[in-house]
Amino acid sequence: MTSDGVYLIYPKGYYSVPVPVYCDMTTAKGPWTVFQKRFDGSENFFRGWEDYKSGFGHADKEYWLGLENIYHLTLQRSYRLRIDLTDFDNDSRFVIYNKFALSPLAISAEEDNYKLYIDEFEEGDPSRPAGEESKQEYG
Numbered sequence: 031m032t033s034d035g036v037y038l039i040y041p042k043g044y045y046s047v048p049v050p051v052y053c054d055m056t057t058a059k060g061p062w063t064v065f066q067k068r069f070d071g072s073e074n075f076f077r078g079w080e081d082y083k084s085g086f087g088h089a090d091k092e093y094w095l096g097l098e099n100i101y102h103l104t105l106q107r108s109y110r111l112r113i114d115l116t117d118f119d120n121d122s123r124f125v126i127y128n129k130f131a132l133s134p135l136a137i138s139a140e141e142d143n144y145k146l147y148i149d150e151f152e153e154g155d156p157s158r159p160a161g162e163e164s165k166q167e168y169g
Contacts, residue, residue, distance in 0.1 A: 036089045039063070040049035049099055050089040059126065062112055065095035083140065096130065097144040104131040104147070111148055126152040 034055050035036040038048040068075065071093035085096025103109065111130035115121040128150035136142035 039103070041099040043106075046153075048117070049085075051095060051096070052089045052093070057112070057114075059110075063095075063109075065100050066093070068092050083144075097139075100101075101132040101139045101144055104134070110152075123154065125154040128152050 033057055035053065036050050037053045037090040039051050039081065040046050040048055052067055054060055054062040054064055067087075067089075069092065075092075075094070078089045082094065083097050083128075085094055087093030087097055109130045111127045112124060113126075114122065114124045127148040129148065132144045133139040133142040134147055136145070
């Protein structure tokens with residue numbers, strides 16, 4: 031597994047239903063599991079809660095992996111988070127955090143609204159730093 035592309039993952043364990051996901055094997059400090067990919071507007075992202083919970087689109091095109099899948103992945107082991115954003119003027123920025131999870135202490139992730147937990151800012155774009163963040167919860 032050394033090239034970017036679609037691979038199967040098992041968010042709920044090896045004997046569960048496999049989920050196709052896009053993997054970025056070439057970006058620095060990777061590999062990275064891509065859980066949201068938007069680039070040409072071909073997928074409608076104006077959707078309701080159930081779609082964001084379960085996921086939608088196609089991993090080889092535009093897609094959202096789904097909150098349940100991301101939650102179960104982050105329960106299995108520690109993950110890092112890289113966020114890459116590009117605006118309509120093709121201006122790009124990124125940030126990396128060394129700890130990332132959804133609702134890590136919740137009894138029910140859905141009732142907790144899949145709260146985002148990030149910690150340990152590592153880096154951002156050196157020409158335009160995003161600034162160091164301490165422990166943060168969003169949701």
